Amino acid sequence: MCHCQGVPSVSQAPIRQNSVRAHNLALVLQTVANSADPISRASVAGATGLTRSTVSALVDDLIAGSLLTEVDPAPRTGAGRPAAGLRPAPDGPAGLGLEINVDYRAACVVDLTGTLRHRLVEAGDQRQAGALSALTRLAALARHRAEADGLTVAGAALAVPGLVAAGGVVRVAPNLGWQDITIGTELDGLPLTVDNEANLAALSELGVGELPPSFIYVSGEVGIGAGIVLDGSLYRGVRGWSGEIGHIPIDASGPLCRCGARGCLEQYAGQEAMLRAAGVTSVAELAGADLTIAGTALGTALSTVVNLLDVDTIVLGGIYAPLVARLRDAIDAEIGRRVLTGSPIRLRAATFGPDAAMRGAAGAVLQGVLNDPAGWLARS
Amino acid sequence: MCHCQGVPSVSQAPIRQNSVRAHNLALVLQTVANSADPISRASVAGATGLTRSTVSALVDDLIAGSLLTEVDPAPRTGAGRPAAGLRPAPDGPAGLGLEINVDYRAACVVDLTGTLRHRLVEAGDQRQAGALSALTRLAALARHRAEADGLTVAGAALAVPGLVAAGGVVRVAPNLGWQDITIGTELDGLPLTVDNEANLAALSELGVGELPPSFIYVSGEVGIGAGIVLDGSLYRGVRGWSGEIGHIPIDASGPLCRCGARGCLEQYAGQEAMLRAAGVTSVAELAGADLTIAGTALGTALSTVVNLLDVDTIVLGGIYAPLVARLRDAIDAEIGRRVLTGSPIRLRAATFGPDAAMRGAAGAVLQGVLNDPAGWLARS
DNA sequence: GTCAAATAATTCAACCAATAAACAAATCTT
């Protein structure tokens, strides 16, 4: 019948008075969290558009719930009563970030201030049976230490190098040899989310520096994956399988790829291809090699991504992070040639290096609290 | 300082009581608009989660503002007082959709029920000076006719085959020979938005049929563009230049493209390439031709898009729309080979054919009203 | 044919949360 008006863009849920408070609690909490320095109630009111009295009431709730704390007033500027500074509480909820990869498992705890409180890494081949229960033990240890600090772990997120479907099901993780492994949505009573390693690594960059609203995080490992952040939030795709850029065709007559096609990106910029081209055996040795071939292939593939999505920032992570200086020229040249709009692209190395996925996982948990502090406060 | 929590995902604006009403008005209006049949206040309450009394109050406002009307009750089912049916009003706000292309200009008026009320098309080369003022006259005529029907034109949107920046500036429209043309944000006192033709055409598909939340609209014309709809809303990119898929590399040793690279998609599936390959001179004759080369190239490029964005629906528009049957096999084969996740992809022809961009433009205006009915009601 | 049951829609008192304005607190300026 009526075609043209499209699907609703207003969220499906009704707004009641409760939702107003929930929204404004999140607004106040995030305003404090995104401020570099301690910030006063009055400044929060100014930044959000809420009145000072409303902010005071909301802040009272947030302090009572250990989401904010008052700190000593910032150095004062002029006349007037000195402000009480607000900061995210260092002793409230914390995020438990987990990662499992081919040759290590890891867990970390990050508090609301963004501080890494604990970091546990265990090397070793994870392609064995029992890897998951070892990870569970590691997670329990990290949680125990966090709770000894007075933190309350709000949830856990696990980064996996593979395709993850809803409900914590790993459809396939080729390098781990996993297929249709159900990890579930709970870990020792803690809510658990499982997500692709590149997606969570991309989240770790959100909030770093100048906050680009949209960017692509490219994760170079054995395969090549991408985390796509659009307008400030991670885009996961219909089934959660976005960002598979490893098989963008570079040259139809190129080398045969394990996927069956010829000349995929992975055959030029994948870990093994780069090692082979450079004639070395370890990733560390790549720092001294000529990476023009890989850089050009990456630039070609990223041109397609930029032409399609019009993003202006690309973050290189995984094995690429320490190699950005050597890759930049070839990538820039190719993007300059192929991106029609001539947009300048900012290319930068991942901030957290090998910890990116784990840090992003912990950050994802904390995001949940920041986006719904009312739900956190209402927990029994 | 505090890194990991990321940018706020809660909208920056505070919610006050006004916003509650504004949101719920939109919720009720959209619930009615998205219902195939007339729907009762009670059903709206059930669907939205609001109470019947709240819905009644909101509906009163919407009816008073000519956004909804009561119609005869639907065939009743059992006992009880019969419901009064609600429908979008056919005599309220309307959207004015405009399009300018190489060889025609067009205007249409669509009302809130999705009905096309007027459609004006003028053939002729638009690459001349004065094309814009001719379009302005056509728009005025369409508006005049709509107002003679008792409609109130809420705004206008113009589809242009080129890159459009903020503020109604056409950065470049190669086939029109335009460069840095400022069209502005107003047309005879009406709010005007200017957007890429493929973007608006994509919007025309939103709300058709089973409402896929994410899809790609591919517009085949002289060049090839794409409109990207993710999670129910159009993704425009950082500068509004998303969807440039015409120059995805298909074969590094292929024919030289006007962009300077070799083997771009446009060289296989662009209008001129297809005509040349088929040995015909008009688009209509393509219906009888072998389109395997174009289909394979399209399939290769779309595989990249699907691997990157994990969308499950692709709509083929422009010159591709009537050719879907002949293109499908080659596209499907290529996607089947190259999309690693093995996801089934739905491929379908555009619903509105050559009117897609114009209809989408009108729809975009109506979307604005549907998303902010309170703003519409508050106009003086 | 009348009454009970069922469903739709409206009315009204209660409640929740934000607002605005007045007030209290703490510091700076002169």
Next chain:
DNA sequence: AAGATTTGTTTATTGGTTGAATTATTTGAC
């Protein structure tokens, strides 16, 4: 020491939703 200035709290008011009671209108049963 007095006034200016800014922060933070208190209190009455307002807007908007809720929930229960009420009215309206039909079907079905006796």
